[in-house]
Amino acid sequence: MSSLSTSTLASTPVIGRKKRDVAYLLSLGFLIVVVAAALLAPWVAPYAANAVDFTAIWQAPGAAHLLGTDQVGQDLFSRLIHGARESLLGPLALLALATVFGVTIGTVAAWNGGWIDVLLARITDVMFAFPGLLFVVLVIAVFGKGPATAIVALALAYAPVIAKFTRSLALAEMARPYVDAYRVQGVGGFFLCVRYIIPNLTPPLLGYLVVLFGEGLMSLATLSFLGFGAQPPSSEWGLMVQEGQSGIIQGHIWPTLVPGAAIAAVVVAVNVVGVRLSDRLNSRFER
Amino acid sequence: MIRAATRIAGMILTLVVSSFVIFAAMYAAPGDPVTFLIGNPENMTPERVAEVKAQYNLDQPLIVQYGLWASQAFVGNLGTSFQYHQPVAELMATRLPATLALVAMASVLFIVAGVGLGILSALRQGKRTDSTITAATTLAASVPSFVIGLLLVSIFSVQLGWFPVSGAGEGFLDRLHHLALPAVALAVGAVAIVSRVTRQSMVEQLSMDHVEAARSFGLAPAKLIRRHVLRNAWGPILTMVALVVASMLAGTVVVESVFGISGVGKLLVDAINTHDFPVVQAVLLYMVITYMVVTTLVDLIHPLLDPRIKAKDKKS
Amino acid sequence: MLLDIDNLSLTITTNGLSHQILDQVSLSVDAGEVVGLVGESGSGKSTTARAVLRLYPETAAVDGSITVGGTEVLSASRDELHRVRSSEAAMIHQDPRAALNPLRRIGDSLTERLVHVLGVSRADAAAAGLELLAAVGIRQPEERMRQYPHELSGGMLQRVVIAAALTGQPKLLLADEATSALDVTTQAEVLAILRDLQTQRGLGVLLITHDLHLAAAYCHRVYVMYRGQIVEELRGNDLFHGAQHEYTRRLLSAVPAIGHLPNSESRAS
Ligand SMILES: Nc1ncnc2c1ncn2[C@@H]1O[C@H](COP(=O)(O)OP(=O)(O)O)[C@@H](O)[C@H]1O
Ligand SMILES: [Mg+2]
Numbered sequence: 001m002s003s004l005s006t007s008t009l010a011s012t013p014v015i016g017r018k019k020r021d022v023a024y025l026l027s028l029g030f031l032i033v034v035v036a037a038a039l040l041a042p043w044v045a046p047y048a049a050n051a052v053d054f055t056a057i058w059q060a061p062g063a064a065h066l067l068g069t070d071q072v073g074q075d076l077f078s079r080l081i082h083g084a085r086e087s088l089l090g091p092l093a094l095l096a097l098a099t100v101f102g103v104t105i106g107t108v109a110a111w112n113g114g115w116i117d118v119l120l121a122r123i124t125d126v127m128f129a130f131p132g133l134l135f136v137v138l139v140i141a142v143f144g145k146g147p148a149t150a151i152v153a154l155a156l157a158y159a160p161v162i163a164k165f166t167r168s169l170a171l172a173e174m175a176r177p178y179v180d181a182y183r184v185q186g187v188g189g190f191f192l193c194v195r196y197i198i199p200n201l202t203p204p205l206l207g208y209l210v211v212l213f214g215e216g217l218m219s220l221a222t223l224s225f226l227g228f229g230a231q232p233p234s235s236e237w238g239l240m241v242q243e244g245q246s247g248i249i250q251g252h253i254w255p256t257l258v259p260g261a262a263i264a265a266v267v268v269a270v271n272v273v274g275v276r277l278s279d280r281l282n283s284r285f286e287r
Numbered sequence: 288m289i290r291a292a293t294r295i296a297g298m299i300l301t302l303v304v305s306s307f308v309i310f311a312a313m314y315a316a317p318g319d320p321v322t323f324l325i326g327n328p329e330n331m332t333p334e335r336v337a338e339v340k341a342q343y344n345l346d347q348p349l350i351v352q353y354g355l356w357a358s359q360a361f362v363g364n365l366g367t368s369f370q371y372h373q374p375v376a377e378l379m380a381t382r383l384p385a386t387l388a389l390v391a392m393a394s395v396l397f398i399v400a401g402v403g404l405g406i407l408s409a410l411r412q413g414k415r416t417d418s419t420i421t422a423a424t425t426l427a428a429s430v431p432s433f434v435i436g437l438l439l440v441s442i443f444s445v446q447l448g449w450f451p452v453s454g455a456g457e458g459f460l461d462r463l464h465h466l467a468l469p470a471v472a473l474a475v476g477a478v479a480i481v482s483r484v485t486r487q488s489m490v491e492q493l494s495m496d497h498v499e500a501a502r503s504f505g506l507a508p509a510k511l512i513r514r515h516v517l518r519n520a521w522g523p524i525l526t527m528v529a530l531v532v533a534s535m536l537a538g539t540v541v542v543e544s545v546f547g548i549s550g551v552g553k554l555l556v557d558a559i560n561t562h563d564f565p566v567v568q569a570v571l572l573y574m575v576i577t578y579m580v581v582t583t584l585v586d587l588i589h590p591l592l593d594p595r596i597k598a599k600d601k602k603s
Numbered sequence: 604m605l606l607d608i609d610n611l612s613l614t615i616t617t618n619g620l621s622h623q624i625l626d627q628v629s630l631s632v633d634a635g636e637v638v639g640l641v642g643e644s645g646s647g648k649s650t651t652a653r654a655v656l657r658l659y660p661e662t663a664a665v666d667g668s669i670t671v672g673g674t675e676v677l678s679a680s681r682d683e684l685h686r687v688r689s690s691e692a693a694m695i696h697q698d699p700r701a702a703l704n705p706l707r708r709i710g711d712s713l714t715e716r717l718v719h720v721l722g723v724s725r726a727d728a729a730a731a732g733l734e735l736l737a738a739v740g741i742r743q744p745e746e747r748m749r750q751y752p753h754e755l756s757g758g759m760l761q762r763v764v765i766a767a768a769l770t771g772q773p774k775l776l777l778a779d780e781a782t783s784a785l786d787v788t789t790q791a792e793v794l795a796i797l798r799d800l801q802t803q804r805g806l807g808v809l810l811i812t813h814d815l816h817l818a819a820a821y822c823h824r825v826y827v828m829y830r831g832q833i834v835e836e837l838r839g840n841d842l843f844h845g846a847q848h849e850y851t852r853r854l855l856s857a858v859p860a861i862g863h864l865p866n867s868e869s870r871a872s
Contacts, residue, residue: 019418126305130571133540138312218429225541268425496701497704504716505684506719
């Protein structure tokens, strides 16, 4: 399901230009703050990530605990900041992995055609036969739970998508006259791909990757929530939501709301920035 | 006819390959398949080993194993759960009604809300309503369904006490009552997708000459929308709705976990946690088949909505 | 006068930029009269015709007056506007393939105005439709009624569109490049049919075209439009000889003599 959503959402914004500028700057600023907080976590977080305090459980936000505490008195604000590292690095790692595979396969498929191209098409078909996160769930069922498995599994699911996207971009790029000009001069295919074609694909690909980042973050959080991704004592945001779940029935909403809102806010901000970025990069690309 | 045949053949091929992936996945696991299928080393009894070997024909070549498994699955025999010592098909049959009810309710919700908001958005194109709808639905789609689910429970079950906290309920009305919040949680993400597609498709149609022609002879706005815009915009909307409904079967995994509904999705999560691989395979197979069949059906039905494609198809 | 446009000005604002499309346009069409409106592409001909049925964006600023059969269109009430659109004036669009809903049968589109606007019973509407199809020279009308637009040729479709325009028994036809999308032979046939119908029914026709030969041959009077203004009004016979305005002369000098460029009509504006 998630693979459907963000890609359709990222196109055709109808909001006016001015409002979009404001939204873009706000989002960018927010993301910078989040990344900075993640990088500086040990210094900016008021408490350690797992500082248990049984005298202060399930506190509402207040002076001592900015965003309240959870069922064992851990400071939610501090956990959020510490957890930002894993929550943001996870999607980053998965995209890096998927991009290396996807771009390589996609370029080769476009350049060589032949059986590699056919194979890519078949693999994508099979991948798309698994709705939502089911392929990932299968990989986890086989290789066991844990953040590494979740990341690799998601990377495997994303690689064909990126490969397909790269392939279509590369095909368009290869139709440009300069490619033939170099070929006639006897420039090798590998050199041409690495030196010219792939660099020229980067701008549109980058915009797409930013959108995939938001999607990857949601997917990883979902897997952690199900218990398949990050494991305790991590304070990954999806896992934080899962741990907060027990408090809901007793009326304690903060341990769920805080990490849940963090996920949503980052995903929204990333999408706003991504749409804007790909607009810009693409217009520069076309010139 | 030819198009339909190729499409169905393609579907069957993809089904064969993906079911093979589901089956052969156990060979990718570290260690030998017997150890993997038994899961917990404590269960490594001779009877258990025999049971596993019998169920999976592990002494045969892989392709034969797959053939036997697939042909058994084809006649409804999905093996026996190692956890419950019960046929997987039976397990699924008891779990299926709750899941299907959940998907049906969520579908009604997201179709009504998504198509409705999309129409409204298209008719107010470029105005405040339009941008508000886009912003709100996009925002809602950025909140993971498990977060939405938990917030709904917190507000409507715990604070207000209007809905039960968990379970699927018995009987029609009780079930509606139990599944209302889960259905909302499942539907929210889809509203953005469907309203976006509806809007886009309608906007495209609104700019058509025949729409203006109909307006020029005085066709009332409501009829104009119905006869010239919606009627022609249905194709992409229907396709997207079907795709979303089909992939919702996978989305229930999360929502059923949030609301403690013992449906097929919860069964899958539990099976992974207990290393009950026959169940994992069966549930995945069922979800993939449903998804493939629905998407293929839509592909086949789509042309029937448009006489132009039908004509082309006849000629080919 | 059947149609009277008096000092019509129309300004559209998009993205904060105002764009005056019509500037003090005045023209008239009498019953039984064929009046041409010529000018280069983008001069505002279509906008003028559409304004007659009040088909401009809500955001347009409109000034002046348009009366159709005595009804002031610009300030008309909903009912009045509905009457004008449904049974006093009808528009024939340039591209018949686009003007008909591709998903509906010819019969359905043909009778849509009668059934869904004027409240005629389906059976009566079908009978009227058949009669009109015969009147525009379509053979086997029953069969055509059951077909879809993609199954008919462009010339056939334009006849259907003309027939559909006549279903409300209008007194005024607004033909906006109604034959430009057709090849020359078909164009001549369709024009002949239009002419016959016009004389039989005493229709007033505002014929928009960028084909000056056509305008000269077909119209009693011709207005020349340039950049949103009417720059000249001439009798049809005088078009090629009596032009006073500089723009009209340039326009005329750009036109090849008949027979040299038979396809100039198919260049859509
Ligand atoms: N809805 C609109 N919004 C903005 N500009 C328009 C609109 N409709 C027409 N125009 C502009 O008005 C001018 C006249 O157009 P039109 O009446 O179609 O000319 P013609 O039919 O003579 O070719 C053109 O420059 C066109 O771009
Ligand atoms: Mg025009």
